[in-house]
Amino acid sequence: MLFALALLQGCSAYPRDIEGTSERIAQSHELHVGYGKLAPPLRARAERFVQAVAATCDARVVAEDGQSNEAMFALLDDNKLDLVMTEVAADSPWLSEVAVIEPLARRQIGNRELGLSAVARNGENRWIVRLESQVRAGGGA
Amino acid sequence: MTEAIGHPAQIEQDIRAVRRLEWWNIAWSVSIVTVMGLAMGSSQAMKTAWVEDTLGLVPPIVILIATSYEARSADARFHYGYDRVNSLGFLVAAVALGGVGLFLLRDSVVALWEQEHVTVGSVRMLGHDIWLGWFMLAAQAYATIPPLIIGRRELPLAERLRDKLVHTDALMNKANWQTGVAGLLGVGGLGFGLWWADPIAAIAISGSIVWDAWNALKIATAELVDGIPRELGNSKLSPEAQALARALEEQFPLAEKVLLRETGRYIRAEVVGVRPPEDFALDNLDVAGCDRWRIDSVSFRPTANRTAPSE
Incomplete structure (x- = not known):
């Protein structure tokens, strides 16, 4: 019963992020984004999406460019980035290590499908729900 | 009974009642497994609770098989009849339960040790993005109710029938509400940003699976090695x-x-x-x-x- 009451009381901020990404962005008004090596049309699509997300958070975008996926995922894990926009293969081993949101765009190389996705740190559930909402709403399309 | 066809007249009605109850048990368990399976996502606690619910199907199935076999008369190959089929089935179930329980316990301890952060996303319904954790909480809450009712109804039947398998299943069912609460706390805690709530709940649930398996194993082996007739639920002479x-x-x-x-x-x-x-x-x-x-x-x-x- 106490648990249910606590749940109801905390509903407005429920779910919360384990590492507090949403709160940090709300306080600093900065959204730290890493962009993967993307072809110009994909890069433009990714930037439009990031701008749409930043607008909902009332934050300015602080971008970091051109690093490998591994390096950016490490920065994500280290709380240096809030979001990575990059292409991730449908069978990438990173899928269990980071939260890969449903793709904004897809392309096929050979028999492998690559998706342009927003990638967040695992467990940042409030932040992840916000990113998913933006994707479904066609954010920046 | 051993050399006669069918069950003794004194317990026939209770045997029929227990078989009816176990069919209900299976139907409810299937509905729980389905609901939990649809909602479980990547939560360790949900995954562990789902496996426990799936394994919960084993005792009622064994009870139905055993009571059918028990009703058969002795034959040329089994001079003492089939009274012990239930112990054999129970032993197999206990070993499976224990194996899966230990595997899940290891998984949960690793998740806690490695401080895994579980991602629970959302789904769009009627134009709203709903956090999947709400579905997990609802599924987990649903999963606590039928076992509680079935467990309570099994206990008096188990006592009248002196049926250790039904008795153990009743205790497992009654204990399932604790599993449900552990799962609720795990997913609920995760929603509050407590990463450790999920693996700790999973450890509690898998621990309960191993405990159930250990008790079942003791009971089944005691009978299979010609142990004394014991009281239900303990090892004293009845x-x-x-x-x-x-x-x-x-x-x-x-x-x-x-x-x-x-x-x-x-x-x-x-x-x-x-x-x-x-x-x-x-x-x-x-x-x-x-x-x-x-x-x-x-x-x-x-x-x-x-x-x-x-x-």
Whole structure:
């Protein structure tokens, strides 16, 4: 019963992020984004999406460019980035290590499908729900 | 009973009731497994609870199979009938339960050790993005109710039927609400940003699976190695077995020993050191405190050719 009451009381901020990404962005008004090596049309699509997300958070975008996926995922894990926009293969081993949101765009190389996705740190559930909402709403399309 | 077709008349109604209840148990369990499976996502606690719910199907299935076999008469290949099928099934189920429980326990401990952060996303319904954790909480809450009701209804039947399998299943079902609460706390805590709530809940749930398996294993092996007839839920000699032993000792004061063993829900007794009187008939044996249907047979061994137990 106490648990249910606590749940109801905390509903407005429920779910919360384990590492507090949403709160940090709300306080600093900065959204730290890493962009993967993307072809110009994909890069433009990714930037439009990031701008749409930043607008909902009332934050300015602080971008970091051109690093490998591994390096950016490490920065994500280290709380240096809030979001990575990059292409991730449908069978990438990173899928269990980071939260890969449903793709904004897809392309096929050979028999492998690559998706342009927003990638967040695992467990940042409030932040992840916000990113998913933006994707479904066609954010920046 | 062993050499007759069907169950003793005294327990036929309860056997029918227990079989009906187990069909309900299976139907509810399937609905729970389906709901939990659809909602579980990547939560370790949900995954563990789902496996426990799936394994919860094993006892009712074993009960249905065992009661069908038990009703068969002895035949040329099985002179003592099929009373022990339930113990065999129980042993297999206990080993499977224990194996899966240990595997899940290891998984949960690794998740805690490595401080895994579980991602629970959302789904769009009617234009709204809803956090999947809400579905997990609802599924987990649903999963606590049927086992609680079924467990409560199984207990009196298990006591009347002296059925250890039904009794253990009843206790497992009754304990499932604790599993449900652990799962609720795990997913609920995760929603509050507590990463450790999920693996700790999963450890509690998998620990309960291993505990259930250990208890089931003890009960099944005790019967399969000709253990004494025990009380439901513990390892003491059952009062009915004590009453039977006392009655036989009074009737045969020259007997060296009265040995007892349990075969399914029935008791077999052996009087050591005396010859059976010519007029001895099991049906005439009057044992206060022991239902007649439970006594499957009383045999006699004139010479103690094996070492008798010390007590």
